[in-house]
Amino acid sequence: MPPVIDISHLVKTFVVGEVEVRALRGVSLAVSPGEFIAITGPSGSGKSTLMHILGCLDRPTSGTYLLDGRDVSRMNKDELADIRNQKIGFVFQGFNLLARTTALDNVELPLLYRSGRLRTHERQMRALEALKTVGLSDRADHKPNQLSGGQQQRVAIARALITSPSLLLADEPTGNLDTRTSVEIMGIFQRLNRERGLTVLVITHEHDIAEYATRVISCRDGLIVADRPVAHRRDADEDLRKLPLEETVA
Amino acid sequence: MSPTMTFRIAFKALGRNKMRTGLTMLGMIIGVAAVITLVAMGNGAQTVIEDQIKGAGTNMITVNAGNFTSGGVRMGVGASSSLTPEDADAIRSQVPGVQFVAPGANLRSQVVAGNQNWYTRVQGTDVDLPLIRSWATRHGSFFDTRDVASAAKVAVLGTTVNTQLFGEGVDSVGHVIRIRSQPFRVVGVMVSKGQGMGEDMDDQILVPYTTVQKKLLGITFIHNITVSASSASQTGSTADAIAILLRARHKIVPGQDDDFMIRTLEEMADIRTQAMGTMTTLLAGIAGVSLIVGGIGIMNIMLVSVTERTREIGLRMAIGAKARDVLLQFLVEAVALSLIGGVIGIALGFFIAQGMERWMSWPAKIPPNAVAIAFGFAAAVGVFFGFYPARKAARLDPIEALRYE
Numbered sequence: 001m002p003p004v005i006d007i008s009h010l011v012k013t014f015v016v017g018e019v020e021v022r023a024l025r026g027v028s029l030a031v032s033p034g035e036f037i038a039i040t041g042p043s044g045s046g047k048s049t050l051m052h053i054l055g056c057l058d059r060p061t062s063g064t065y066l067l068d069g070r071d072v073s074r075m076n077k078d079e080l081a082d083i084r085n086q087k088i089g090f091v092f093q094g095f096n097l098l099a100r101t102t103a104l105d106n107v108e109l110p111l112l113y114r115s116g117r118l119r120t121h122e123r124q125m126r127a128l129e130a131l132k133t134v135g136l137s138d139r140a141d142h143k144p145n146q147l148s149g150g151q152q153q154r155v156a157i158a159r160a161l162i163t164s165p166s167l168l169l170a171d172e173p174t175g176n177l178d179t180r181t182s183v184e185i186m187g188i189f190q191r192l193n194r195e196r197g198l199t200v201l202v203i204t205h206e207h208d209i210a211e212y213a214t215r216v217i218s219c220r221d222g223l224i225v226a227d228r229p230v231a232h233r234r235d236a237d238e239d240l241r242k243l244p245l246e247e248t249v250a
Numbered sequence: 251m252s253p254t255m256t257f258r259i260a261f262k263a264l265g266r267n268k269m270r271t272g273l274t275m276l277g278m279i280i281g282v283a284a285v286i287t288l289v290a291m292g293n294g295a296q297t298v299i300e301d302q303i304k305g306a307g308t309n310m311i312t313v314n315a316g317n318f319t320s321g322g323v324r325m326g327v328g329a330s331s332s333l334t335p336e337d338a339d340a341i342r343s344q345v346p347g348v349q350f351v352a353p354g355a356n357l358r359s360q361v362v363a364g365n366q367n368w369y370t371r372v373q374g375t376d377v378d379l380p381l382i383r384s385w386a387t388r389h390g391s392f393f394d395t396r397d398v399a400s401a402a403k404v405a406v407l408g409t410t411v412n413t414q415l416f417g418e419g420v421d422s423v424g425h426v427i428r429i430r431s432q433p434f435r436v437v438g439v440m441v442s443k444g445q446g447m448g449e450d451m452d453d454q455i456l457v458p459y460t461t462v463q464k465k466l467l468g469i470t471f472i473h474n475i476t477v478s479a480s481s482a483s484q485t486g487s488t489a490d491a492i493a494i495l496l497r498a499r500h501k502i503v504p505g506q507d508d509d510f511m512i513r514t515l516e517e518m519a520d521i522r523t524q525a526m527g528t529m530t531t532l533l534a535g536i537a538g539v540s541l542i543v544g545g546i547g548i549m550n551i552m553l554v555s556v557t558e559r560t561r562e563i564g565l566r567m568a569i570g571a572k573a574r575d576v577l578l579q580f581l582v583e584a585v586a587l588s589l590i591g592g593v594i595g596i597a598l599g600f601f602i603a604q605g606m607e608r609w610m611s612w613p614a615k616i617p618p619n620a621v622a623i624a625f626g627f628a629a630a631v632g633v634f635f636g637f638y639p640a641r642k643a644a645r646l647d648p649i650e651a652l653r654y655e
């Protein structure tokens with residue numbers, strides 16, 4: 001199968017005043033459909049920068065990026081916006097839900113920016129469907145401040161799923177969550193990856209979280225320094241059964 | 251994004267901070283209400299002046315002897331002895347479209363009746379004057395052609411004069427008054443006419459112009475001629491024809507200044523209403539400044555809003571919002587602020603204008619286009635002052651916006 005992501009010699013240089021910060025110094029990577037990749041590395045190693053480019057939020061200084069075979073590295077801002085809307089689902093460390101807006105409305109947000117218009121009813125049906133996928137259909141009317149951190153992150157995942165993207169990108173999605181909730185979130189990713197064949201890329205600096213993936217890529221100083229399959233892949237559902245229940249209090 | 255959604259999001263955002271939204275709108279409300287009220291007041295006053303002048307007859311033409319400038323020397327109106335009763339006759343017989351003609355000669359004088367006296371204008375005129383001015387007598391009757399022919403010492407009093415000499419509402423017909431020591435018999439009292447053509451129509455005594463010429467001033471010329479055209483639409487052409495006739499009669503060569511001055515009531519009305527219109531525009535302009543202040547208020551709040559919602563903007567962009575979508579969203583918000591403020595302002599302006607009319611008896615009249623203009627202006631203010639903050643939002647970089655604390 002042709003790769004979903006095919007990047008070669010990706011370089012990203014930030015100019016801060018007089019100083020040039022070389023966040024990525026020539027990264028090449030191919031990701032096949034259905035892979036579940038964990039990106040690890042110390043802080044400042046360029047993980048987020050790489051993910052921003054992969055997510056079409058930013059453009060590389062040099063190098064090429066083929067997404068589903070299309071060269072996106074030279075696309076203009078509007079074209080990139082369409083790609084983000086249609087092909088990519090984002091999950092952020094800080095959830096980034098709209099405050100004072102119900103879970104349902106948060107989830108349907110990407111549909112509002114689609115070029116083809118949908119009826120309100122259809123949008124809501126799909127949002128409800130996405131909420132069901134993350135097990136939150138009973139919280140559709142709740143606002144973010146009425147939800148726990150794990151629930152908020154699940155709403156964010158539902159929002160990322162609603163446009164049926166081919167790529168799910170998550171930048172430290174468990175960074176703000178306790179262990180059990182983190183495992184739950186990884187469980188959702190595993191299920192989406194297994195059942196829908198969704199390609200998932202997760203940034204994490206926790207080694208045990210990385211082991212829910214099928215392949216781990218390590219970054220350092222703007223370069224990929226290791227790229228290996230996971231020897232003993234963990235199963236989130238299994239781990240959840242083993243975890244003591246009192247940790248769910250948070 | 252669909253327009254409906256854009257509007258819904260904008261209104262939701264405005265509804266979130268009602269106090270702030272309300273205060274921001276207040277700037278627009280006050281501005282628009284001020285413009286509407288001032289325009290209504292100015293317009294009302296204008297209409298009153300117009301009605302007042304037009305009420306005196308739009309087909310009226312006045313010919314005054316003399317001119318403001320004559321032969322390079324500044325002279326006053328009436329400071330010429332070239333206008334004669336024959337000119338009036340010529341106008342009557344030779345100018346087509348002339349209905350009534352009244353030669354006039356006047357003076358100001360002390361008038362005595364018994365032990366009362368009053369300083370007023372003695373207007374020498376002809377029997378046509380009440381017809382030109384559609385002016386009736388309240389007591390007695392106007393003097394007639396025989397009185398004019400014989401230069402009879404008869405007088406018709408304006409109500410103010412009648413009140414001063416004889417008392418309010420008294421029928422003074424048959425009494426004798428003295429003008430420059432000469433006895434005049436009162437034959438009539440006019441109904442009240444009020445202010446007209448810049449003079450108090452009621453504060454005067456009307457006598458035959460021949461009497462003024464022969465008995466009071468000892469002159470052969472006249473000071474003015476009042477003419478009425480047979481229809482209002484012919485007033486202009488009739489006035490022109492009179493000018494041509496008088497120039498010929500007075501042997502005025504081309505290039506030389508006229509020794510008379512012709513004005514139509516229409517012109518006078520126009521000059522007055524124009525002056526009032528300028529005043530109204532000026533006041534509305536000053537009030538319009540407060541609209542700009544309101545606009546700055548909107549811009550200020552929108553800038554605050556963009557800063558506060560930086561992360562939201564970043565998120566929207568990350569999930570597919572284009573710069574255009576963001577621009578439109580904030581622009582619609584700003585325009586909604588200004589338009590809602592504008593509509594409330596228009597309503598408030600109506601209210602104040604009504605109040606002015608009711609309690610201060612100022613005739614306030616809101617012209618329909620003022621409402622449209624106020625509305626358009628409010629929208630323009632929203633677009634103008636909303637554009638910069640909206641563009642600032644649209645130009646945000648999604649990554650930096652998402653990272654904004």
Ligand SMILES: Nc1ncnc2c1ncn2[C@@H]1O[C@H](COP(=O)(O)OP(=O)(O)O)[C@@H](O)[C@H]1O
Nearest residue numbers: 014016021023042043044045046047048049050
């Ligand atoms: N917008 C930016 N401007 C300047 N420097 C940046 C910017 N974004 C990232 N960097 C720099 O690039 C490097 C990589 O950052 P980042 O990709 O966020 O690392 P990580 O996510 O692995 O912690 C860091 O040195 C960081 O300071």
Ligand SMILES: [Mg+2]
Nearest residue numbers: 047048049171
């Ligand atoms: Mg990072």
